[in-house]
Amino acid sequence: xxxxxxxxxxxxxxxxxxxxxxxxxxxxxxxxxxxxxxxxxxxxxxxxxxxxxxxxxxxxxxxxxxxxxxxxxxxxxxxxxxxxxxxxxxxxxxxxxxxxxxxxxxxxxxxxxxxxxxxxxxxxxxxx
Amino acid sequence: xxxxxxxxxxxxxxxxxxxxxxxxxxxxxxxxxxxxxxxxxxxxxxxxxxxxxxxxxxxxxxxxxxxxxxxxxxxxxxxxxxxxxxxxxxxxxxxxxxxxxxxxxxxxxxxxxxxxx
Numbered sequence: 001x002x003x004x005x006x007x008x009x010x011x012x013x014x015x016x017x018x019x020x021x022x023x024x025x026x027x028x029x030x031x032x033x034x035x036x037x038x039x040x041x042x043x044x045x046x047x048x049x050x051x052x053x054x055x056x057x058x059x060x061x062x063x064x065x066x067x068x069x070x071x072x073x074x075x076x077x078x079x080x081x082x083x084x085x086x087x088x089x090x091x092x093x094x095x096x097x098x099x100x101x102x103x104x105x106x107x108x109x110x111x112x113x114x115x116x117x118x119x120x121x122x123x124x125x126x127x128x
Numbered sequence: 129x130x131x132x133x134x135x136x137x138x139x140x141x142x143x144x145x146x147x148x149x150x151x152x153x154x155x156x157x158x159x160x161x162x163x164x165x166x167x168x169x170x171x172x173x174x175x176x177x178x179x180x181x182x183x184x185x186x187x188x189x190x191x192x193x194x195x196x197x198x199x200x201x202x203x204x205x206x207x208x209x210x211x212x213x214x215x216x217x218x219x220x221x222x223x224x225x226x227x228x229x230x231x232x233x234x235x236x237x238x239x240x241x242x243x244x245x
Contacts, residue, residue, distance in 0.1 A: 011163075011164040011165075011166075011167075012162055012163055012164065013162040013163075013164065013165050014161060014162030014165075015161055016160075016163035016164070016171065017162060040177075042173045042174065042176060042177035042180075043173070045173045045176065045196070046171055046173035046174075049171075049172065049173065066164075068201075068204075069171075069172035069173075069201060070200070070201055071198070071200045071201065072176065072196050072198070072199040073196075073197070073198050073199075074195070074197065075195060075196035075197075075199075076194070076195050077192075077193045077194055077195060077196070080192055080193065
């Protein structure tokens with residue numbers, strides 16, 4: 001299976017797009033990666049949210065115009081900073097009233113845990 | 129690497145209840161770059177980082193974010209708006225935060241801090 005560039009389904013561009021590529025989708029979990037660099041915990045959180053958006057888009061075409069974050073919950077910051085590449089995983093779970101809750105993890109390339117938590121997304125419906 | 133939100137605030141004001149931090153408009157514009165080209169908005173992750181940075185001001189020094197227990201985004205925040213972060217301590221390790229945009233409550237959060245490693 002080939003995957004598009006993350007920018008095909010996310011509205012993020014330039015420095016705001018922190019996920020570099022989609023690596024896998026098994027029908028339940030999406031895997032993406034972020035390039036080697038100096039990552040702060042908030043940037044890792046952003047990558048987790050972007051991966052969650054990609055996971056929703058992989059599972060449902062209705063999510064391919066982008067999504068917005070409605071909530072972060074139970075996010076454990078396991079590393080304040082990380083130098084290197086980051087592997088993101090996101091598993092969409094419950095869908096309630098148009099919102100989609102996703103469980104996310106972020107690790108270094110060596111598997112060291114960096115962050116995990118839950119992000120709830122809403123399909124992006126831009127104001128007129 | 130410099131903390132991303134260092135220098136984010138144009139002013140800080142303490143009172144008996146907590147701390148109010150006004151976001152520097154130039155910081156807000158830079159933080160929204162690419163998010164999104166046709167509709168600049170501050171990312172939720174940036175709003176959470178602002179909550180954490182304001183909380184560090186409350187603690188008066190370095191403080192490690194251990195968890196974002198909850199951050200709820202009630203409306204989009206544009207970098208052109210007047211953005212203020214209000215934080216108050218809830219015990220020794222927790223902070224309650226509110227982000228206001230043009231006086232609207234745009235986001236609320238509860239963060240837990242831990243000792244530095």
